Amino acid sequence: MTKMRIGLIGTGPWAEGTQAPALASHPAVEFTGVWGRRPEAAGGLAAAHGIKAYDDVDALIEASDAVAFALPPDVQAPLAARAAAAGRHLLLDKPVATTVAGAREVVAAAEGTGVASVVFCTLRFAADTAPWIAEQAAADGWFTARAQWLGSLFAEGSTSPYAASPWRREKGGLWDVGPHVLSVLLPVLGDVTELTALRGPADTVHLALRHASGASSTATLSLSAPHEASGAAIELLGERGSVIMPGWGDAIGSFRSAVDALIESARGGDAHACDVRFGLRITEILAEAESVTEGRLL
Structure with a gap:
């Protein structure tokens, strides 16, 4: 079967450590090249994988069947809409955008040309968590759930390369780790029909959600927890008692699974x-939560 030509837009630590290695090692992918806002970084990433560094993003889009993104969300959105309008399939990072208008622009472009799309919410593609989510979504009788995702990205002494991310500094845990939590809760408990939110220490946000199934859930999200308090867990409670999400790892393998999903969607049409x-x-959902914590009406 012909390989799918996939180009990468973005050159930061996530692109360098996850997307590029996954694309380069995927047997069904021809890694067509990379474009970034920093030409020197694009050149270094291209050299590491023996691919072409493009100085024109439209040339990379033209040379590809699909485009993978490793960019801040509100930089990603207009470029993704541009790629979709050109008929290119989309492998997006989460969140798609931090404005509803920006995300809707991408949806409109994708629907307009009928391209396939996948948003890389890691837990939906990781080897241990993906089947666990599917199993819980197929079960009935959930009563409530609680999630806690405490990162220490901005804690004192942090050495994470993502701590320098301006958009994470501005938007915090709600927008960075919130999509991970929602990517689990929505397929299991149903869409969010009502929410409230309040601020905690630093960028911490507490969410309380009501779901279409009638179940409720809570989530605590932060990038500023002390290192000793950091960690992530999601627990579902219902007729089967307490069920805890397994751990996950291997971001490269998870991204390869997302590539598989995009190829299957593009070729099968579903x-x-x-x-x-x-x-x-x-x-x-996150925009509504943000508006509640800031006392604004959407």
């Missing part, structure tokens, strides 16, 4: 459950 429309719904 939309993936974690597509750009799902990404839009996550943006809508």
Whole structure:
């Protein structure tokens, strides 16, 4: 079967450590090249994988069947809409955008040309968590759930390369780790029908959600927890008692699974459950939560 030509837009630590290695090692992918806002970084990443560094993003889009993104969300959105309008399939990072208008622009472009799309919410593609989510989504009788995702990105002494990310500094845990939590809760408990939110220490946000199934959930999200308090867990409670999400790892393998999903969707014509429309719904929920914490009305 002909390989899918996939180009990469973005050159930061996520692109360098996850997307590029996954694309370079995927047997069904021809890694067509990379473009970034920093030409020197694009050149270094291209040299590491024996691919072409493009100085024109439209030339990379033209040379590809699909485009993978490793960019800040509000830089990603207009470029993704541009790629979709050119008929290129989309492998997006989460969140799709931090504005509803931005996410809707991508959805409109993808629907306009009928391209396939996948949003890389890691837990939906990781080897241990993906089947666990599917199993819980197929079960009935959930009563409530609680999630806690405490990162220490901005804690004192942090050495994470992502600590220098301006958009994470501005938007915090709600927008960075919130999509991970929602990517689990929505398929299991149903869409969010009502929410409230309040601020905690630093960038911490506490969410309380009501779901279409009648179940409720809570989530605590932060990038500023002390190192000793950091960690992530999601627990579902219902007729089967307490069920805890397994751990996960291997981001490269998870991204390769997302590539598999995009190829299958593009060739089979069926939309993936974690597509750009799902990404839009996550943006809508997080934007509403943000408005509540800031005392604004959407």
